[in-house]
Each structure stands twice: as structure tokens, then as C-alpha cells.
Amino acid sequence: MNADYIAALDIGGTKMAAMVASREGPLARISQPSIKSGTPRSLPEQGLALIDAVCEKAGVPKNAVRALGVASAGPFVREEGAIALCSPNLCGGLSGASDLPNDWKSIPLEKVLRERYERLAIDNDCVSALVAERAFGAVIDEPDCAYVTWSTGVGFGLCVDGRVLRGKNGNAGHAGHMLLSEVDESVCGCGNRGDLEALVSGRNVGNRSHMPAAELFQKAREGDAQAREIAERAANWFGRGLYNVVATLDTRTFVIGGSVWLHHGDWLTPLVMREIESRFPALTGGVRILPAALGRLVADVGALALAVPEEWIPAWRQSKPWEKLANA
Ligand SMILES: [Zn+2]
Structure with missing residues (x-):
């Protein structure tokens, strides 16, 4: 025993x-x-x-x-x-x-x-969420996958060839801090301007729209044009971040959780997929997005x-x- x-x-x-x-x-x-x-x-x-x-x-x-x-x-x-x-x-x-x-x-x-x-x-x-989704959730037997959370922050857990990546200090997957925009003035909690988290985090989306992010995404879901534009822009940036991961690691499956995705993944998924699939088909063919199976318990x-x-x-x-x- x-x-x-x-x-x-x-x-x-x-x-x-x-x-x-x-x-x-x-x-x-x-x-x-x-x-x-x-x-x-x-x-x-x-x-x-x-x-x-x-x-x-x-x-x-x-x-x-x-x-x-x-x-x-x-x-x-x-x-x-x-x-x-x-x-x-x-x-x-x-x-x-x-x-x-x-x-x-x-x-x-x-x-x-x-x-x-x-x-x-x-x-x-995020790494432990990935381990859980591989053991019990949406990506059992998927060797090339990533767990992504989209909520107040953005983080990744990465798996390549069946191996969960950790890195020199265990920080592999801090790809929310990948730099995406030189012109966007949004500031991340880490101090970066224009990184993925700065562009799409609940805080940033809330600041842009002068309302809590939960309210903004709800209005966007209901068809409010201004809210929709802000949410779509965030979804595009998010998709671009996922594309960069695909281009780097040849990822097949993203399993996505976090409060934004738990509530709005249904209508955000096609927007994010469009952003991924509009680039380099040799790399992005076959990429898919699944909702986190463990939900709030992840x-x-x-x-x-x-x-x-x-x-x-x-x-x-x-x-x-x-x-x-x-x-x-
Ligand atoms: Zn950052």
C-alpha cells in the first residue's frame, strides 16, 4: 500500500x-x-x-x-x-x-x-488543470493539447508528444504574457503593454467598455453592437494567441476554461476558430477547441x-x- x-x-x-x-x-x-x-x-x-x-x-x-x-x-x-x-x-x-x-x-x-x-x-x-483534463476530462489520450483559461487573466498548460511542459522554473505556459500589439496601450498586471492578457483579460475588456466584463460579454451575446465589437476584438486577439501556440508547438486540441469561456464559449468559439483557421493551413488544419469538461471544479x-x-x-x-x- x-x-x-x-x-x-x-x-x-x-x-x-x-x-x-x-x-x-x-x-x-x-x-x-x-x-x-x-x-x-x-x-x-x-x-x-x-x-x-x-x-x-x-x-x-x-x-x-x-x-x-x-x-x-x-x-x-x-x-x-x-x-x-x-x-x-x-x-x-x-x-x-x-x-x-x-x-x-x-x-x-x-x-x-x-x-x-x-x-x-x-x-x-493551468498546468494542473491540464493534468486533470488529461486524466479525467476532455483530452484523455490526446498527446498534443493545451489547457487555456480566459478569465481575469489568461494562462496555458501545454502538452507536446504526451509530455506536460514545465520549463526551467515550472513557468511553461505563461503565454498570456506573449506580446501581440505594439500599438495597443493596454497594460497587463505583469507590466507589459499589448500582451495577450492585457488585450483580452476581463479587466481590460471591462476598462474598454466602462462596465464589468461579465456585463459586456452578456450584452455582446444579446447583440448590442458596441459590446459586440469589443468582444469580437478580444476574441480575435485570443485566437491570434492560440495561433501562435499552434505555430510553436503543433497543438491539435485546445481545452478552454475560465469564467469568460464557461459563460460565452458557445458563441466565441467560431470567432476564435476563424482567427486560427485564417492562417497557414498547413499548420492549423485539424485544430479544434473543446470546452473544459471539469468546469468550475477544474x-x-x-x-x-x-x-x-x-x-x-x-x-x-x-x-x-x-x-x-x-x-x-
Ligand atoms: Zn502580462
């Missing part, structure tokens, strides 16, 4: 969730606002405490947890070889303009978690998928035990 129980953490800029699961599926889930004060160790220590709490809730002895999967907001840096978080939504010491109540320049996530868990996998939230399932033992996967595909997390 090498894995009686596994645990998972989903660490975001605003909240953190912990889950514990057995071979039968997730047993319990707890979520809390992410800690943003104290020492740089405070956040990973909050994660360990939350795992203890979720084990207690599920009646699982905490020393029975064999492996931990962590899906986290990026980007990452390496400190003495270990992954540390360098996220502007958590670390107040990264920019002079931050209003966070800390001066952290990085968070020693892997170092602290490894003090307790030897079997530990940490990936950013973050939770993503964290779990990083720790799930191979031999549990076939049964989970059948029983879809994560669905009960929707009510947890």
Missing part, C-alpha cells in the same frame, strides 16, 4: 482550499482566505494546517496521507532548487505599488511543504490529479467522484 490517502491544496490569490481523498474519491474539502501577513512561511504553514483540518473533518489520521498535490497561482522561482511562489497577488514586496500587508519577495512553498511530505507535486493552476480536481496514483485513475474516470465537491 503506497497511497492510502492523498491530500491536495489549491492556492489562489484570494483563497486556499484543501482536500483529502481515498481510492474511492475526495472525502472532504475546506477553504479559507489565503493568509497575506506574517512571515513568508505563513502561507505554506496555513496550507499544512488546512490539510490537518480537512483530515480531521474526514476522520483520516493525518500521518496516513502519503502524497500531496499542490495547484498554485504562479509564477514560480527556484530557491536552492525548490519552488518558491513569486505571485504579485500574494507577495507585497515585488512592486512598490502593492497594497498587500506584507513585504514578501517570494514564498518558500516547496521547502516548507517538503518538511512534511516527501511525495509532493507542485504545478501552477482547480480542485487539478490539485488532486497531481497526487492521484496511476492505479486509481480508471475507477475515478468511471465514477467521477469529484462531482460531490460541487456541494462541499
Whole structure:
């Protein structure tokens, strides 16, 4: 028995969730606002405490947890070889303009978690979403695919020849920061002007239209001409970003999630496909877009998928035990 129980953490800029699961599926889930004060160790220590709490809730002895999967907001840096978080939504010491109540320049996530868990996998939230969609969702048995989120930000998880890409610091897939427009003045949270995220993020689309992005996309869906023009422009930029990924990695299937796509993927898909297919047919022939099968649960399932033992996967595909997390 090498894995009686596994645990998972989903660490975001605003909240953190912990889950514990057995071979039968997730047993319990707890979520809390992410800690943003104290020492740089405070956040990973909050994660360990939350795992203890979720084990207690599920009646699982905490020393029975064999492996931990962590899906986290990026980007990452390496400190003495270990992954540390360098996220502007958590670390107040990264920019002079931050209003966070800390001066952290990085968070020693892997170092602290490894003090307790030897079997530990940490990936950013889009990479873990990709791992989950490949294990349980829309792209099982698809070796050349990418997970893309389109919400307040834009991020990718990339898979080529059946291998999930990670890169030197685990930041492969930060293609939301690919530069697309020299003339557009939109600024991304990373500081770039005219990168993909700056052009299509919920924040940017909202700024252009002077209304919340959710409202803008809804008006566009209903046929409001001005809203439609702004949304179509964003869809064109988004399609251009996907084209660049196809041209670079020879991707066949994009599985797309995030709040914009969850609500509006039905009518945005043809616009994005048109942008991809209008370019270099030798590269773009056969490219397809699928909606994320795990929907709103992709973050939770993503964290779990990083720790799930191979031999549990076939049964989970059948029983879809994560669905009960929707009510947890
Ligand atoms: Zn950027």
C-alpha cells in the first residue's frame, strides 16, 4: 500500500482550499482566505494546517496521507532548487505599488511543504488543470493539447508528444504574457503593454467598455453592437494567441476554461476558430477547441490529479467522484 490517502491544496490569490481523498474519491474539502501577513512561511504553514483540518473533518489520521498535490497561482522561482511562489497577488514586496500587508519577495512553498511530505507535486493552476483534463476530462489520450483559461487573466498548460511542459522554473505556459500589439496601450498586471492578457483579460475588456466584463460579454451575446465589437476584438486577439501556440508547438486540441469561456464559449468559439483557421493551413488544419469538461471544479480536481496514483485513475474516470465537491 503506497497511497492510502492523498491530500491536495489549491492556492489562489484570494483563497486556499484543501482536500483529502481515498481510492474511492475526495472525502472532504475546506477553504479559507489565503493568509497575506506574517512571515513568508505563513502561507505554506496555513496550507499544512488546512490539510490537518480537512483530515480531521474526514476522520483520516493525518500521518496516513502519503502524497500531496499542490495547484498554485504562479509564477514560480527556484530557491536552492525548490519552488518558491513569486505571485504579485500574494507577495507585497515585488512592486512598490502593492497594497498587500506584507513585504514578501517570494514564498518558500516547496521547502516548507517538503518538511512534511516527501511525495509532493507542485504545478501552477493551468498546468494542473491540464493534468486533470488529461486524466479525467476532455483530452484523455490526446498527446498534443493545451489547457487555456480566459478569465481575469489568461494562462496555458501545454502538452507536446504526451509530455506536460514545465520549463526551467515550472513557468511553461505563461503565454498570456506573449506580446501581440505594439500599438495597443493596454497594460497587463505583469507590466507589459499589448500582451495577450492585457488585450483580452476581463479587466481590460471591462476598462474598454466602462462596465464589468461579465456585463459586456452578456450584452455582446444579446447583440448590442458596441459590446459586440469589443468582444469580437478580444476574441480575435485570443485566437491570434492560440495561433501562435499552434505555430510553436503543433497543438491539435485546445481545452478552454475560465469564467469568460464557461459563460460565452458557445458563441466565441467560431470567432476564435476563424482567427486560427485564417492562417497557414498547413499548420492549423485539424485544430479544434473543446470546452473544459471539469468546469468550475477544474482547480480542485487539478490539485488532486497531481497526487492521484496511476492505479486509481480508471475507477475515478468511471465514477467521477469529484462531482460531490460541487456541494462541499
Ligand atoms: Zn502580462
